[in-house]
Amino acid sequence: xxxxxxxxxxxxxxxxxxxxxxxxxxxxxxxxxxxxxxxxxxxxxxxxxxxxxxxxxxxxxxxxxxxxxxxxxxxxxxxxxxxxxxxxxxxxxxxxxxxxxxxxxxxxxxxxxxxxxxxxxxxxxxxxxxxxxxxxxxxxxxxxxxxxxxxxxxxxxxxxxxxxxxxxxxxxxxxxxxxxxxxxxxxxxxxxxxxxxxxxxxxxxxxxxxxxxxxxxxxxxxxxxxxxxxxxxxxxxxxxxxxxxxxxxxxxxxxxxxxxxxxxxxxxxxxxxxxxxxxxxxxxxxxxxxxxxxxxxxxxxxxxxxxxxxxxxxxxxxxxxxxxxxxxxxxxxxxxxxxxxxxxxxxxxxxxxxx
Numbered sequence: 001x002x003x004x005x006x007x008x009x010x011x012x013x014x015x016x017x018x019x020x021x022x023x024x025x026x027x028x029x030x031x032x033x034x035x036x037x038x039x040x041x042x043x044x045x046x047x048x049x050x051x052x053x054x055x056x057x058x059x060x061x062x063x064x065x066x067x068x069x070x071x072x073x074x075x076x077x078x079x080x081x082x083x084x085x086x087x088x089x090x091x092x093x094x095x096x097x098x099x100x101x102x103x104x105x106x107x108x109x110x111x112x113x114x115x116x117x118x119x120x121x122x123x124x125x126x127x128x129x130x131x132x133x134x135x136x137x138x139x140x141x142x143x144x145x146x147x148x149x150x151x152x153x154x155x156x157x158x159x160x161x162x163x164x165x166x167x168x169x170x171x172x173x174x175x176x177x178x179x180x181x182x183x184x185x186x187x188x189x190x191x192x193x194x195x196x197x198x199x200x201x202x203x204x205x206x207x208x209x210x211x212x213x214x215x216x217x218x219x220x221x222x223x224x225x226x227x228x229x230x231x232x233x234x235x236x237x238x239x240x241x242x243x244x245x246x247x248x249x250x251x252x253x254x255x256x257x258x259x260x261x262x263x264x265x266x267x268x269x270x271x272x273x274x275x276x277x278x279x280x281x282x283x284x285x286x287x288x289x290x291x292x293x294x295x296x297x298x299x300x301x302x303x304x305x306x307x308x309x310x311x312x313x314x315x316x317x318x319x320x321x322x323x324x325x326x327x328x329x330x331x332x333x334x335x336x337x338x339x340x341x342x343x344x345x346x347x348x349x350x351x352x353x354x355x
Contacts, residue, residue: 010290012080012213013041013059014067018206020058027056036071037064080210087197087210095193120189127342128188132181132349184348187227192341195220199286199333203326211336212286214279221279224344228275232351244354245271278343285336289329296321 014037028034031049039047042055062082068074098116101108108117195211202209210216232241245267246260296318303314 010208010212010287010294012078012208012210014038014064014076014078015041015059015061016079016206017058018060023056023058023060025053025057027053035064035067036069037067037076040071079208080213080216083201083207083210084198084216087194087201090197091190091193119193123189123192123341124182124185127338127345128185129179129181131342131345132184132352134180184231184345188341188345188348191220191224191344192337195282195340196334196337199337200330202286202290203330203333209286209290209333211282212290214283217279217283220282220340221275224278224340224347225272225275227344228271228347228351231348235352236354241351242268244351274343274347278340282336282340285332289325289332293322293325293329296325 028049031047031052034049034052038056038061039052042052044051044055047055062077062079064077066075066077094116098108098113098120101113102117108114198211198216199209201207202212211220229241232244235241236244242264246263247267249256249259249263251259299318300311300315303311
């Protein structure tokens with residue numbers, strides 16, 4: 001591997017890295033057999049056959065049916081693409097299974113299903129519903145949003161509460177539609193569990209976190225931006241959405257018009273920047289964590305150039321550091337999924353409510 005790429009262990013490549021003894025040292029018999037994307041991924045320039053085979057030790061190539069024969073002529077499948085498909089399949093298996101078990105209104109049984117139900121309910125009851133609310137502040141008759149409509153939507157009315165407990169029991173709390181904010185639940189749930197599983201896969205040796213790639217987090221942030229815009233237009237109308245970006249200054253007449261013209265581009269830019277920060281925050285935390293793990297392990301290789309005593313001390317300390325930072329990374333994986341979904345919920349709330 002070229003020394004120019006110091007972060008190659010946390011980058012996206014068309015192969016998976018595994019212990020060297022699991023692979024062969026003789027991948028190719030002729031330099032003309034080496035695909036262009038392999039040389040590109042290895043950061044080699046005019047390599048010999050020996051250099052390519054040596055660099056391929058410890059790497060399992062992903063089949064490339066769409067790569068093309070010439071550079072940049074097709075689609076190269078990478079490990080982050082594969083891992084995202086794995087996350088999609090996991091989400092389908094877990095939540096289709098959970099939905100099947102609670103469809104009848106009976107509580108889900110088993111620790112595995114109860115765990116995922118608990119997490120889904122926590123996102124609903126502690127993030128989405130309290131953050132987005134029930135629109136009573138926009139339409140309340142007493143100026144405080146405490147009219148009968150608001151109470152019923154929150155389930156404080158006796159009729160709503162009795163209906164919820166009688167018809168659905170414990171599992172019925174997962175049902176969507178009992179609260180006005182529940183219409184946004186599918187998107188927020190999708191964000192949370194997708195980011196969470198992507199993050200957690202990074203804790204599995206030889207895999208990686210797709211959320212440690214700025215392209216992936218950028219696509220997620222763009223999705224959140226489009227969701228905020230779409231839900232805002234749906235709630236306010238196209239013109240109302242953009243008018244809602246401008247806070248009420250209390251001014252009237254020409255002054256109000258002039259102030260609105262000055263503030264609109266600032267607020268519109270702020271709307272874009274807030275969503276861009278979603279991508280940067282998630283990318284930075286995941287990328288930084290895996291880089292720290294790589295640096296700690298690299299100490300062992302550097303110490304191997306010295307005497308045995310120094311190498312033993314550094315190895316012991318590096319392994320302990322790896323375990324400690326690894327455990328911290330598990331917390332970060334959950335925390336960053338929560339932060340992403342929570343901020344996406346806040347942005348949606350700001351888009352659907354009048355300022």
